[in-house]
Amino acid sequence: MDASTLQTFTSPVVLFFVLGLLAAFARSDLAIPEALAKGMSLYLMAAIGLKGGVAVSKSGIDSTVLIALTLGIAASFLIPFFAHAVLKGFGKLDRINAGAVAAHYGSVSVVTFVTAVEILEAQGKPPGGYMVAVMAAMETPAILTGLLLARGMGSKDGQKPSELLHEVFFNASVVLLLGAFAIGMISGTEGFGDVAPFFEAGFKGVLCLFLLDMGLIAARRMMDARAITWRLIVIAIGLPLINGAIGTTAAALSGLDVGSAAALGVLCASASYIAVPAAMRLALPEADPGIYLTMSLSITFPFNILINIGLVSALASTLVGALSGAGGTQ
Amino acid sequence: MDASTLQTFTSPVVLFFVLGLLAAFARSDLAIPEALAKGMSLYLMAAIGLKGGVAVSKSGIDSTVLIALTLGIAASFLIPFFAHAVLKGFGKLDRINAGAVAAHYGSVSVVTFVTAVEILEAQGKPPGGYMVAVMAAMETPAILTGLLLARGMGSKDGQKPSELLHEVFFNASVVLLLGAFAIGMISGTEGFGDVAPFFEAGFKGVLCLFLLDMGLIAARRMMDARAITWRLIVIAIGLPLINGAIGTTAAALSGLDVGSAAALGVLCASASYIAVPAAMRLALPEADPGIYLTMSLSITFPFNILINIGLVSALASTLVGALSGAGGTQ
Amino acid sequence: MDASTLQTFTSPVVLFFVLGLLAAFARSDLAIPEALAKGMSLYLMAAIGLKGGVAVSKSGIDSTVLIALTLGIAASFLIPFFAHAVLKGFGKLDRINAGAVAAHYGSVSVVTFVTAVEILEAQGKPPGGYMVAVMAAMETPAILTGLLLARGMGSKDGQKPSELLHEVFFNASVVLLLGAFAIGMISGTEGFGDVAPFFEAGFKGVLCLFLLDMGLIAARRMMDARAITWRLIVIAIGLPLINGAIGTTAAALSGLDVGSAAALGVLCASASYIAVPAAMRLALPEADPGIYLTMSLSITFPFNILINIGLVSALASTLVGALSGAGGTQ
Amino acid sequence: MIETVVRKRIEILTDVALVGRVTDAIDRAEITGWTVTPVNSGKGRDGPWREERVMGTDKVFVLTVASQERANALAEELAPILTSHSLLLTMWDVEVIRGERF
Amino acid sequence: MIETVVRKRIEILTDVALVGRVTDAIDRAEITGWTVTPVNSGKGRDGPWREERVMGTDKVFVLTVASQERANALAEELAPILTSHSLLLTMWDVEVIRGERF
Amino acid sequence: MIETVVRKRIEILTDVALVGRVTDAIDRAEITGWTVTPVNSGKGRDGPWREERVMGTDKVFVLTVASQERANALAEELAPILTSHSLLLTMWDVEVIRGERF
Ligand SMILES: Nc1ncnc2c1ncn2[C@@H]1O[C@H](COP(=O)(O)O)[C@@H](O)[C@H]1O
Ligand SMILES: Nc1ncnc2c1ncn2[C@@H]1O[C@H](COP(=O)(O)O)[C@@H](O)[C@H]1O
Ligand SMILES: Nc1ncnc2c1ncn2[C@@H]1O[C@H](COP(=O)(O)O)[C@@H](O)[C@H]1O
Ligand code: NA
Ligand code: NA
Numbered sequence A, B, C: 001m002d003a004s005t006l007q008t009f010t011s012p013v014v015l016f017f018v019l020g021l022l023a024a025f026a027r028s029d030l031a032i033p034e035a036l037a038k039g040m041s042l043y044l045m046a047a048i049g050l051k052g053g054v055a056v057s058k059s060g061i062d063s064t065v066l067i068a069l070t071l072g073i074a075a076s077f078l079i080p081f082f083a084h085a086v087l088k089g090f091g092k093l094d095r096i097n098a099g100a101v102a103a104h105y106g107s108v109s110v111v112t113f114v115t116a117v118e119i120l121e122a123q124g125k126p127p128g129g130y131m132v133a134v135m136a137a138m139e140t141p142a143i144l145t146g147l148l149l150a151r152g153m154g155s156k157d158g159q160k161p162s163e164l165l166h167e168v169f170f171n172a173s174v175v176l177l178l179g180a181f182a183i184g185m186i187s188g189t190e191g192f193g194d195v196a197p198f199f200e201a202g203f204k205g206v207l208c209l210f211l212l213d214m215g216l217i218a219a220r221r222m223m224d225a226r227a228i229t230w231r232l233i234v235i236a237i238g239l240p241l242i243n244g245a246i247g248t249t250a251a252a253l254s255g256l257d258v259g260s261a262a263a264l265g266v267l268c269a270s271a272s273y274i275a276v277p278a279a280m281r282l283a284l285p286e287a288d289p290g291i292y293l294t295m296s297l298s299i300t301f302p303f304n305i306l307i308n309i310g311l312v313s314a315l316a317s318t319l320v321g322a323l324s325g326a327g328g329t330q
Numbered sequence D, E, F: 001m002i003e004t005v006v007r008k009r010i011e012i013l014t015d016v017a018l019v020g021r022v023t024d025a026i027d028r029a030e031i032t033g034w035t036v037t038p039v040n041s042g043k044g045r046d047g048p049w050r051e052e053r054v055m056g057t058d059k060v061f062v063l064t065v066a067s068q069e070r071a072n073a074l075a076e077e078l079a080p081i082l083t084s085h086s087l088l089l090t091m092w093d094v095e096v097i098r099g100e101r102f
């Protein structure tokens, strides 16, 4: 743990999350109205999409972008296989629940990513703007793998696959992230200037209040949890550690810069708690939300925010430093 | 189409509207919580009212203001007569529905106006601050004309006229627009300075998200529309073209500056989809919302945002240029 | 009334409150969606807490802070005794209702405080940052005194005291105010810099819209009021006058600076309409909300915003001036 | 055992713009009170609609508990606008405690 | 044909501050669950009110489905606070599917 | 006196993600319409939950008024997903005005 990790704990963004956790554990009635939470989540996605698009409109699209996209999509497809095996074996879940949880860990958490970007920028390692597109691309492949693992190729339930595919590709966060990304690319720095006061200046403050809410929700769900065993807790901490390390390493070896490598690690480490739960209610109603939401939202999410982002960031610095050092002596 | 019209399509404000349209057509589940949409609409009205009032506190009230007010109120009273004739004749609507639709086209759309102001300012033709008061004054006269046309002088329904008049003059948007306008006039530039970061810096960003929502709503209503014929579609595009041209011309001839003439044109061209529908549900319940909302919200509104504001602005420049050229050679 | 009092009535913040009152009296349907009002209230508390904490992180905690805390807590405990006597005697309320109302007057109104801070800062007399902590500390002692006065030591109703104490100490506004205060202290000026655009630049604008809503609610409740006598109206104006004067004087005598003395006076003068009503519904369901909400929200609140803050501020200036003058000649 | 009495519960789905008309009718029928609850969306003869409060076209439920006699009075009061304004009215018997209040 | 059984549906209008009391009573009556739905506004003996969540004075409906026997137990449980806290309770018979759960 | 007819009122508590399934079933049962109302929170076999719309896991009520016959058709339609998706369905008789519409 270096100074920058410590710095995390004096950042208002992280401190508001801790406040939410504490308030919920103390059974305070503090609560953010849902319409507002939904609105903040839309705002954060629009803002991060715009910012990414503007950045790419400046830097252009090169091979690095394609490499990052490929790595991200591959991770989203493959992580569920690994996760499913662990969840069935060590976690002792049945096939259906293991598949549902695995889909969550293959997909990503937008807020974890956004928080990581803030922390990385504060540490002087900003990720590339294209990482927003990578995130959007990673949201959904995992859903398909997870369903496959849970159910095999057939579907007994009358859920039409086309319906599910539509739900998966046009779900609100994918559309908003990619739409805002495209708007950012089209309007560029100049067009963005007009709306920057709203989407840029307000960003961190909104993130504070949103994380306050996430802290409240995560802790409340934790306290109500029934179906969670110690084995599942171990997995909900182990998976982000392993996925984060593998993702960062792969990205560093593929030549991404420190910030982008760390961001890809965080995306691999994070677990969805918005898009995937909704898809699972539709496609795998037999799976228990008490398991997948509690693991992704109440254990993995806080673990990533409070600890793992710092670890992934440190690992990325070490690896990219070593590689470029190696490269420098060639 | 000059460069400035093209510029419209790289403005984030317009692009977010297009994103909303596309997302809804793709049947994405993207949606802005209603409380938030309502809040953004209040914010936009408060902000535009304040800004207008502050501008007038600087410029003072002169004969131009009175001319613009007179033109606006006259337009709101008279447009429904013309619209009613077209809707009954070419549009083949019955008297009641024609009256209801006519009322919408005589009244105004706040968001169309706000978007026009943004575009005109970007083109270096800012309208006078008093145009906000003109807009507020234009909201309601059309309701009275529309009812008269629909129903003659009597009312069979037990709706008390006093109740309707009250609803019309103290409806939320009139009160907020004029109230904020008055506050702007009273507190002036200095008082406004304190609240400017909120009402000014955030303005365009909020407008982006609001137009995203409007795009979603307009396109969804369009897809559900049943009672709309091709004749009504033609009218919903023809009326804003004609009303916009007449309004702009009258304003230019009356000596308004380019920006204000264009703004009056846009007000004439726009159709209400907030105050008037509510009044119609009360006073003309037999009229079909499927007709008047679809026309004003799903056809005229997008047409104005995407195309007609640009046309009206170009017309205003041409006319005012020609007139001042003529004036210059006198 | 000096220039600065007049200035109050050209401040957008106060003018929006007046607009809300007028709109409601005119029976306009203007309304702020509740989720938004709740959100603005959370925003204001987070922002004022943060700002206070940052200020204290700079100034440090000294004996003045302890004096102010002691004065505040004592006032919250003691004011209800005085208020209860007046309400039973002059106001002719029964014991239960007198106790419920007394609890409101011992506690504080966050928005009154926030408005006072804005006005005091505009007058060049900013209160100390620690006054936010004083406010949080004053929210709840009055609830205990009020219940004691209403009910004696016993409780016939099965309301567990522990439940009430928990509700009182972990209620949302106490947790958020103190939590944000702590975050401000921990992250200090530097950490606050990141989120300042959101929490500082937007503050006055949000306060405008929030006071617009408060004006609407206060006036509507006033018009629906049934149980309010002229005696209660006199008390709802007399209590803030007296409590404000006593609080300011005690603070000035104890050596607080002008701004902080005025702020303590305003806290004593203000009456709760959020935390205490909720506690009373739980603990004193027989008490009539029509009495305590109308007095605190519809009479005392507007009186404080429009008139009493100015009076308290003037008193504080006079007293502290006289005392320091006296001190200066020593 | 607690004593209950039978009353009518009436629920009326109405446009927000018309709530005042409905509650005026309830007042005229001398019913003691009413409660309004929100509605998100629906489908009727005109196809589906979503809550569009910005446009003032959304709906709510107004519900009221009344004696049989007053419930009938209310239905009579509302009859003229039921069809013209396409309100949806359902009513059924419920048991209430403290029945003297309704 | 699907088999249905008859159960009581109970709806209680209560201040938000008192929801915990009501659901505690439901739990004590050993009913399997409950559902809370929002309320906008209303009118009662004290005149009209609007939802004023900022002030913590708004109301919600708590509804629960239970056997006749447990419904009675719940009504008994709630009796003491029904009047003092002016709750509105209505109950009626409904058909449910999967009745063994209630 | 106004004429009323008896119809079934059916209320189904469902996850937001499943509303489309339920309303499709209503359409297939040829019922004229439906109305969706919001839900705040609840408790069932899996313990308590709060409305968590950000997470897409909240619930709503879908309610519909239909003839006995169509109500049965709807219940049959929904039977397969009632248990698997843990929907709560209650139905009861109500009087409606303008009964020819349902
Ligand atoms: N007859 C009624 N029908 C429906 N709701 C009622 C009725 N009477 C009272 N209420 C509701 O119950 C609340 C409290 O009423 P009260 O106990 O009379 O103060 C009111 O605000 C209404 O929302
Ligand atoms: N007896 C009941 N009465 C009312 N609502 C219930 C009842 N049981 C369950 N619910 C609701 O149905 C949801 C799902 O319950 P379950 O199927 O038991 O998980 C719960 O969260 C409650 O909102
Ligand atoms: N059979 C029904 N069951 C429940 N709600 C209905 C039904 N028919 C219509 N509605 C509701 O009533 C509204 C108006 O319907 P309509 O009068 O057919 O336009 C619809 O938007 C629905 O919300
Ligand atoms: Na992941
Ligand atoms: Na117009």
Ligand code: NA
Binding pocket: C079, C104, C105, C106, C107, C108, C243, C267, C268, C269, C270, C271, C272
């Ligand atoms: Na006080």
